[in-house]
Amino acid sequence: MGRPAPHPRSSVVPRFLPALTVAALAVALVGCAADSEPAPTDTSTPDARECTASGPVSDSVKVTGDIGTLPTVEFDAPLELDETQRTVVIEGDGEPTPYGSVVTVDYSFYNGTTGEAIESTNFTEGEQAVFVVDETKLLSGLLKTVECTPVGSRVTGVVPAADAFGDDGLEDYGISGGDSLVFVVDIVDAVTRAWGDPQEAPAGFPTVELDESGAPSVTIPDDFTLPTTSQSAVLIKGDGAEVAATDSVYIQYYGLDAETGEVFDQTWDGAPYGGSASGFITGFTNALVGQTVGSQFIVVIPPAEGYGEAGGDNTSQLAGKTLIFVVDVLAAVPTV
Template sequence: MPRVLPVLTVAALAVALAGCTTGDPDTGSTPDPSASASGERVCATPGDGTDKVDVTGEFGAVPTVVVDSPIEVDDTERRVLIEGEGEAAAYGDTVRVDFTLYNGTTGEAATQTDYAEGAQAQFVLNEAAFIPGLVKTIECSKPGARVIGVVPAAQAFGENGLADFNISAGDTVVFVVDVVSVDAPLQPAEWTENVPTVERDADGIPVVTLPEGAAPTELLATVLEEGDGATVVAGDSVTLNYQGTSWEKNEIFDQSFGGDPATFATTQVVQGFGAALVGQKVGSTVLVVIPPSLAYGDDPQAHQLGGQTLVFLIDILGVNGV
C-alpha cells in the first residue's frame, strides 16, 4: 500500500522553508539584493543529480517519484518536465505552487502540499525569505510547469535538517514542483501632478504639505532623492523611517521619525506600502499615495484607517540587515 505523506500546510511552509538555511546569519547565505534585482541571476540547469530522479503523473496531481539515492550535488540542479506557458517566474515574483519533497540522501518521501484547488502554497521568490534551493527550482519556470529541483543541504535545511519529515543535517533534498501561477510585484505609477511638498525641520523630521483637492485614486509614487545602495526586492526585510498622513483628515496618524527606525518585510505591510519599496535603492526617499483598496480597505468600521487615502514619506535605510 502506498505510504500517505504528511501534508505540509501553508502555515507550516512559512516556518519550515523560511530564512537562513544553516542557522548562522553570518555565513553569507543571504543573497546580495542588488545582484538579485539587476538581472545577474541565472537559471539553474539539469545535471547528474536530476538524472537520478524519475517522475511520472499529470500536472496538478500528486506525482509518482523514484529517487536513485544517495544523490550529492554542489549546487541546485533543475530539470523541466512540463514546460508551461506564459511569463516565466522571476526573482521577487509571487508564486502559487504544489510540491512534493523527498530526501535525496535516503530516497524517502518527506512531505507534500495538498494538491487541492485553492490550497496551493503561496510565497515570494526571495532567498532572504525562503530556502535558496526552492527559489532556484521555481525561478525561470512558467505557469503550468512541472520541475524537478535537486538541492544540496547548504541551499536547503543545512545543519538544522527538518526532523519532523525525516530530513537530517547535511541531507540533499528533491523538490517536484507544479507552478500554478506567477504574479509580478505590483508597481506604482509615477506621481507627477499634485505632489505634496516636503520639508525637514531642524531634527530631520519631515513636514509633508498636501495639495488642495481630491485624493488620487490610484497607487502613485515619486522618488524625492535616489540612493546608491542595494535595490529592494519583493520579500526583502527593509529598515526605514516613515511618516504616514491621512489625505482626508490631513493629519499624521503614525511615524517612526523621532524614534527608532522600523524593520519589516515588504510582504508584512499593506500592499501599497510594500509596492512602493520594491525596486527602490537603499538611501532613497520615496513619497507614495495609497488608495484605500491597497491600504486598509474601504470600510471605516473595519479599521480606523478604513476608507482613507494614505500618504507615506519613506527614508530607506537598509535591506536584509545591511
C-alpha cells in the same frame, strides 16, 4: 546509485497534510534563507542571473502524474550532488519565473538521502503555497528550482545540503544535517506587478505613472490639499480574491511624503513585502483590506491614521507627516 535506500525507493506523499503543517514548513523554507547574506546581484538585465541547469541526478528522478495533481515520485536514495540541479518535467507555456517575483506553487518535498516523503501541499486551488523568489527570503535550493521555470510547468529540483538546511538539518521534519532534498514543484503563477483594468483616480489625486517594470512615480499637484482622514482610489482593478484582514499579503509599495514628495520607502528596488494585512499603520490596512488581488491603489494617510503627531515620546521619523502610498496587491493567503 550508491547504497540501497533504507526505505522504499518509490517516494509518494502518503496523505494530504493539514494546511497549518504546510504553513509551518513554509516558514522554515523562508526563514532559513535569512541565515545567509548573499552578495548583491545585478538583476537589471535578463542575463544578469544564471538559470540552474539539469543534471544526471535531477534527470534520474522519475515523476509521473498530471500537473495540478499529487505526483508519484521515484528515485534511488541516497541522492548525492554538490550543486542544485533542475529538470523541467512538464513545460508550461507561461513566461519564465523571474527573480523577485511572488510565485504561487504546489509542491511535494522529499529527503533525498533517506528517500522519505516529507511534505506536500494539497494540490487544491486556493490552497497553494506562496513565496518571494529572493535570496534573502527563500531557501536557496528551492529558489534555484523555481527561478527561470516557465509558469504552468512541473519541475524537479535536487538540492544538496549546502543549498538546503546545511549541517543543522531540520529534525522536526526528519531532515538530518547533510541531507539532500528533492522538490517537485508546480508553478501556478509568478507576478511582479498589478494586473487588470485601469481605473481613473478622482480629480485632485496625485498622478501615478509606471515604468516598463511597473514601478510607479508620483506627481503631487501644486494645489494638493492634505486630507484629515485617509483617502484612497483604485488605479488598476485586479480580478483576484478580496483581501481579508486575517490574510497574509504580498505587495509592492512606494511611499512618499505628501508635502515634500520625498520617497522614504519602497519595495521596487528590492523584493515584494510579505506580512499580515492587519500589520500596517491604520490608514494603510484600512485601504488594503477589501482590495482584490491584482489591484493597484493609491492612499493618502494623515498622521492620525499613520505614525501619529510628532512630539513627546513619538520619535518616529514619519511622525507628523501625511504619507502617500502606491500599492500593488500581488497575493493574499488566508490564515484562518
